[in-house]
Amino acid sequence: MDLSLWQSESQSTRLGSGSVWLHGNALAEESVLLAGIADALAHAPLRQMVTPGGQPMSVLTSSCGALGWISDRRGYRYSERDPHTNQPWPPMPAVLLQLATQAAAQAGYADFVPDACLINQYQPGARMGLHQDRDEQDFNQPIVSVSLGLPAVFLWGGARRSDKAMRVPLQHGDVLVWGGEDRLRYHGVLPVKPGSHPLLGNVRINLTLRKAA
Ligand SMILES: O=C(O)CCC(=O)C(=O)O
Numbered sequence: 113m114d115l116s117l118w119q120s121e122s123q124s125t126r127l128g129s130g131s132v133w134l135h136g137n138a139l140a141e142e143s144v145l146l147a148g149i150a151d152a153l154a155h156a157p158l159r160q161m162v163t164p165g166g167q168p169m170s171v172l173t174s175s176c177g178a179l180g181w182i183s184d185r186r187g188y189r190y191s192e193r194d195p196h197t198n199q200p201w202p203p204m205p206a207v208l209l210q211l212a213t214q215a216a217a218q219a220g221y222a223d224f225v226p227d228a229c230l231i232n233q234y235q236p237g238a239r240m241g242l243h244q245d246r247d248e249q250d251f252n253q254p255i256v257s258v259s260l261g262l263p264a265v266f267l268w269g270g271a272r273r274s275d276k277a278m279r280v281p282l283q284h285g286d287v288l289v290w291g292g293e294d295r296l297r298y299h300g301v302l303p304v305k306p307g308s309h310p311l312l313g314n315v316r317i318n319l320t321l322r323k324a325a
Contacts, residue, residue, distance in 0.1 A: 130292025132219040138258050139285035148205025152176040155202040156194045170238040177204040179228040179324045190324045212256040212321040219289035221254040226321035234316040236306035242298045253323035254291025261312030269298035
């Protein structure tokens with residue numbers, strides 16, 4: 113299925129019974145959003161984490177909000193403190209919280225209040241392998257994912273890693289929301305292609321908002 117054809121014709125595309133692709137949903141607030149993220153990163157800088165198996169991740173990561181997702185030799189988990197600074201993570205920018213709550217409501221998930229925002233920065237070539245998000249306490253809570261900067265192909269898989277994945281061509285400002293029956297679907301990102309974005313240059317930023325605790 114060529115999902116890029118649908119993009120110009122609709123403001124949202126349903127990807128599954130519990131998942132919606134909201135085209136350009138973050139564009140209206142892009143400058144204040146980027147300023148908020150830059151501020152958060154000034155307090156909790158991007159870093160390269162390693163998987164529990166010791167492999168460096170290809171994305172650089174940080175977090176904002178009450179909880180931050182971390183990965184190291186001890187495993188994947190949420191932490192109240194940034195292990196690099198031993199300080200609490202910077203607060204989630206109000207504009208981001210509002211965007212996530214509104215996007216979730218638009219997708220049918222009322223009252224979503226995330227307590228964790230993972231910030232992933234992809235340089236050209238960086239990717240994310242197929243995985244499920246399983247480190248949160250309540251799988252009834254949806255996930256909201258905001259794409260900024262360079263485009264990327266998001267892989268939207270099934271309940272099993274081996275299920276064929278749909279290719280979703282995400283653009284700057286797009287927002288994905290998934291929950292319900294789709295909450296544990298495998299997903300990932302193909303290697304980001306080189307390019308230049310007018311606001312972000314040669315990187316893609318992804319913000320993944322979750323209710324972790
Ligand atoms: O970068 C993306 O679009 C997806 C990020 C993701 O899957 C994750 O952080 O778990």
